[in-house]
Amino acid sequence: MRRGILSLLISLLSINLLLAQSVDQVYDLDSTVVVATRALKEIGIQKNSLERVNLRDNIAYSLSEVLTQNSSIFIKSYGRATSATASLRGTSPSHTRVEWNGMKLNSPMLGMVDFSLIPSFFIDNATIYHGSSSVGISSGGFGGAISLESTSKQNEPFSLEVIGGIGSFSTYNGFLRAGFSSERFQSTTKVAYNRSRNDFEYVNYRKKEFDFDNNGNLVGFKYPTEKNKNGEYADLHLMQELAYRLKDDSKLSLSAWYINSERGVPMLNVNYREEDKSSNTQYQETFRTVFGWDKAFDKLQIKSKAGYDYNDLLYLYLGDLGDGKLSEMTHSQSFTHSIFAKSNLQFFPSPKLMICAEISLDEHIVKSYDIAINSISQEREYIGYFEGRFESSALLTARYRPSERLGLALNLRESTIGDKFSPLLPAFFAEYIIIQNNRGNIIAKSSVSRNFRAPTLNDLYFLPGGNKNLRSERGYSYDLGFEGSYKVDNLSMKGELTAYNSKINDWILWLPTFKGFWSPINVKLVHSYGIESKANMEVDLGNGWNSSINANFAWTRSINHGDPISWGDESVGKQLVYVPEYSASVNGRVHWKGWSFNYKWNYYSERFTTSSNSSGVIGRLSPYIMNDISLEKSLSTKWADLKFKLMVENLFDEEYESVLSHPMPGRNYTFTLSIKPKFF
Amino acid sequence: MIRAFLYIFITLMFSSCMEIPRGMEEDITIGDKALFVVNQGNFMYGNASLSFYDPESQSFENEIFIRSNGVNLGDVAHSMTIHNGKGYLVVNNSGIIFIIDIDNCRIEGAISNLTSPRFIYFINSTKAYISDLYAGKISIYNSSEKRIVGEISTEPYKSSENMVSYKDKLFVSCWSGCNKILVIDTNRDEVIDEIEVEMEPNSMVIDKNGKLWVLCSNSPSLFKIDCESFQIEESLYFEDGKYPHNLSINNSGDTLYYINHYICKMDINSTDIHSNQFITSEGKIFFALGIDHSNGDIYLSDAIDYVQNGIIYRFSNMGEPIDTLRGGIIPGYFCFKTNN
DSSP: OHHHHHHHHHHHHEEEEHHHHHHOOOOOOOHHHHTTTTTTTGGTTOOEEHHHHHTTTTTTHHHHHHHHHHHHHHEOOSSSSSOOOEESTTGGGGEEEEEEEEEESTTTTTTTOOOGBGGGGGGEEEEEEEEGGGGTTTTTTTEEEEEEEOOOOSSEEEEEEEEEETTTEEEEEEEEEEEOOOOSSEEEEEEEEEEEEEEEEETTTOOEEEEETTTOOEEEOOOOEEOOOOOOOOEEEEEEEEEEETTSOOOOEEEEEEEEEEEEEOOOOOOOOOOGGGGEEEEEEEEEEEEEEEEEEEEEEEEEEEEEEEEEEEEEEEOOOOSSSEEEEEEEEEEEEEEEEEEEEEEEEEEEEEEEEEEEEEEEEEEEEEEEETTOOOEEEEEEEEEEEEEEEEEEEEESSSSSSSSEEEEEEEEEEETTEEEEEEEEEEEEEEEEEEEEEEEEEEEEEEEOOOOOHHHHHHHTTTTTTTEEEEEEEEEEEEEEEEEEEEEEEEEEEEEEEEEEEEEEEEOTTTTTSSEEEEEEEEEEEEEEEEEEEEEEEEOOOOOOOEEEEEEEEEEESSSSSSSTOOTSSSSSSSSSSSSEEEEEEETTTTTEEEEEEOOOOOOOOEOOOOOGGGGOOOEEEEEEEEEEEEEEOOOOOEEEEEESSSSOOOEEEESSSSOOOOEEEEEEEEEEEOOO | OHHHHHHHHHHHHOEEEEOOOOOOOOOOOSSEEEEEEEEOOOTTTTTEEEEEEEETEEEEEHHHHHHHHHOOSSEEEEEEEEETEEEEEGGGGEEEEEEEEETTOOOEEEOOOOOSEEEEEEESSSEEEESSSSSSSEEEEEETTEEEEEEEEOOOOOOOOEEEETTTTEEEEEOOOOOOOEEEEEETTTTEEEESSHHHHHHHETTTSSEEEEEEETTTEEEEEEEEOOOOOEEOOTTTTTEEEEEOTTSSSSSEEEESEEEEEEEETTOOOOOEEEEEEEOOOOOEEOTTTTTEEEEEOOTTTSSSSSEEEOOTTTTOOEEEEEEEESEEEEEEEEOO
C-alpha cells in the first residue's frame, strides 16, 4: 500500500515533468494561486511571518534574537553568541523543523538547529508554521516549522549596502550586500562578520569572593563583579544568490552559504577557576548550497531543488595541568554530509482546487568521534561512530474551496527512514469565513494531524550511550483558532487566537545513567496544550506620524504523562524542564519623517530545571522581562542613502539567566551606520 | 484609547521581576550526629546542593549550603570529608573545595584554582591529598597553613580518584580510562609502585586485615590486594554487563558492601560475589551507598531520572527499612558527622 503510494507519486511527478516541457505559455502565478480574498495554500494554516523590518533590525542579531522579540517561541539561550535553540508549543528543539530555501537545516546528528548561527540580515523571509501547519513543510514538527528564504530579488540594476557597527564589550559588526540585476540575471552577495571580546561585566550573585586574613581565616566576602569568561567569538558568513530566467521563462537559482565560526564557550558563573587556566572553544565550518529550477504554466507550477550541506563541528577543551601550559582534555568532532533532492508540483485544475505532490530524497552521512588519550598506552583513541542514512518522503495535498467562505485541505505524507516506513501521516485542515466585508473579516480555522519523528543518528549510534532500540516518536495534534482583521481609514488591526492540543508518544529523552554517561530512551507520553495569540495594529497618526505595534502571547502547558520510572518519580503530571508557561512579546514602532523609534519588550515566566518542578531555590529560574529600544534616522543625500541607528539592549540592566548558571549581559549599546550608494 | 496604550506601555517598561537568590543567610543548626548528603546536580547546570539528616529526630533539610551562605554550591559536588570539625566539600566542575563549619554549614574558607578535584583525604591532623580527574597530579594541602604546599605527579596517568591509606602508604585509584592503583609513600610524597587491576577502579576500602579491596566497573571485577606486598590475592569477576560500584566497609572492617543492581553484602573471607544480595532494588536504581559506622545503618540513594530530586533510603544493618527521604538532584555521596 505504502510502496504503491510512493510509486503513484513518482509517476505523477514524472508525467507532469514531461507535460511541463511541452507547454510554452507562462501565466502570472499569483493570480493563479489566489482565489477571492484567501489563497488556497493558506487554508487552515496557522502561521506567523516575521516582518522584514524586524529581520533587518540589528546586524548583530541572529535569528534567535528576532524570534525572541517577535514571536511566542521560547529561545533557550546559553549566552550571547552561544547556542540558542527553540521550543515551540512546549516541545523539544528537534521538534521545530527548519528549512532554508527548501533545505532542511536540522542536524541529522542532533536533530536541532542553533539559531544563533543564522544572521537575521541574511534572511529575506521567515515564516513560523505552528503545530499541524508544519506538515506541509516537513514531518517531525510537533512544535512547528520555520521556513527561511533568502533571495536574489532586487529592483535596481546595481545596489550596494554597507553597514558597520560598534557595540559594547568590544563588539564589531560588518555587513555588505551587493546586488546586480538585469533582464534575465540577478545576483546578490552578502557578507557578515561579527566579532566580540564579549567580556561583559556582571555582579555574580551565584558566588562570593572571600576575604582572608594573614592566617587564612575568613574575614569577609562580597558578591564579585566578574567578566564573562571565555566568551570571545568571531563569525564569518558569506552568502551568494544567483538567479537566471531562461528563454522559456523557467528560473534557475543557486544559493550558497559559507559559515566559519569560532566561539568561546563561556564559563559558568559557579566556576571558580581562573580564565587563563582553561579554554573551551567551539569551531564550526559549514557550507550549504541549493540549486533550484522553477517553472510555471497555465495551471501548473513546478519547483525542483537539490543541494548539499557540509558541517564540521569541533569542540575543544584545553586545561592547565599544572605546568602552566594548556593541554587538550576534550576533543569532540563531527563531520556531517547531507545531499538532498526535492520536487514539488502544484496543479490548479480549477480556481477552487489545488493539488500538490512533492517528493524529497535525503542522504546523510555522519562521522562523530571523541579523541581520548589512553592512560595505559598513551595513544590517541577515537571513540565514535560513522553512519549514514537514506530518507525519503512523499507528500500529496488537495486544497479545495467549495464556496467562497469554506476551505478544506487534506495532506497525506509517507516517509522512509533507512529501511523503515513511517506510518501514513494524514492532516486535515478546514476554515470558514464567518464575517467578511470591506472593513475586515473573521475566519475560523481548524486542523488535525498525525505526526512522526525518527531518532537522530546520535540518538541511535552515539558512543557512549546511543540506543539502537529507540522507537520513533508519534503523535496527534488538534488546532482550533480564529483570525480577524479590521481596517478603517487610518487604522488597521489584525489578530489571531489559537488553541491547540497534542499528544506525543515515545518522546525521546536523553538521561544520565549510573554508568556516568547519558543515553536516550523512549520514556514519555507528553501532552502539550495551550493558547497562542498575536495581534498587530498600524495607525497613521497624521502629519507624517505613523505607528505599528505587534504583540504575541502564549500559554503553554507541556506535561509529562509517561509511566513513572519508579515509585518515587515525581515528574509525572509536571511541566517539562525549561518550558515557560507564559511567554509574551511586544514590538512597537513609531515613524516620523525619517526618524524611527522602536521599543521591544519580551517576557518569559518561571522555568523549571527539574522534571519534578521542585520548589527549591535552585530548581527554577526566575521570570524575566527584557526591554530594548532603538532610534534610527534615515537621510538621503545625492550620492547615498544613510541610516544612523543607536540600539540599547536590556534597557533596565536586568540581571537574569536564560539557562542555569549561564551569565547574561546587562545594558549594552550598539551603534550602526548604513550606507547605500546611489549609482544613478 | 491612546491613554490606555500609554498606560500599558509604561507598565511594561518598568515591570521587572528578575531575582537571583542572594544574601540569604539562614541560621541552620546541625546537631552532633548528622548525615550530610552531597547532591551532585547536573553537569554544566551548577545545581549541586547539600542536604543534612538528623538520624535521631529523623529531620531532613535540603539546600542547606545556599540557604546558609547565600551562594550556590556549584557545578557537580563530588564528595565531602570531615576533619577536625570542618567539612571539606569538593565541587568538581567549579574547581573548588569549600571548607565549612559542620555545626552551621557556614563557609569558613576555600581551596581554589584546582583543575577538576574529586576527593580530599587527610593522612594526619594537617596534611591532606587532593585527587583530580584531569590534572595528572595529586595536590598536597596543609590545613594549618591553609594552602596547597606541594604536588605529586601521577603521570603518565591523568586521572586520580579514590584514596585510602595504610600505615605510611597511600593507595590512589586511577579511574578514568585507566586500570592502575598507585602507591604513594606519604613520608616522601612519591609514587613508589603501581598495581594493575581492571579498567575503571571506581572505589576502594581497606579491611581489618590490612587488605585493600578494589572494585572495577569496566570488566567488572573485585580485587583483594595485600597492603604490605602490593600483591593481588584474589581476582573475582562479575558477569559481563554488570556495573558494580560504591564499595564500602562496616566499622569493624570485616564486611564489604557494594551496589551491583542490588545491595550486596560480603564477608571479607568470602569469594562469592554472585549470591550475596542483601537488599533488593524492587524498581529502584541505587546510585550511592554509605555506611554509618556508629550503628551500621545503610544509606542508599536513587537518582530516579537524574533531573529531579532523588530519594535517600535508610536501612538498619539488618537490612530493615527505617526512613525514606527526598534529597537533591543526584544524591551521590554520604558523609557522616559523629560525636568523635
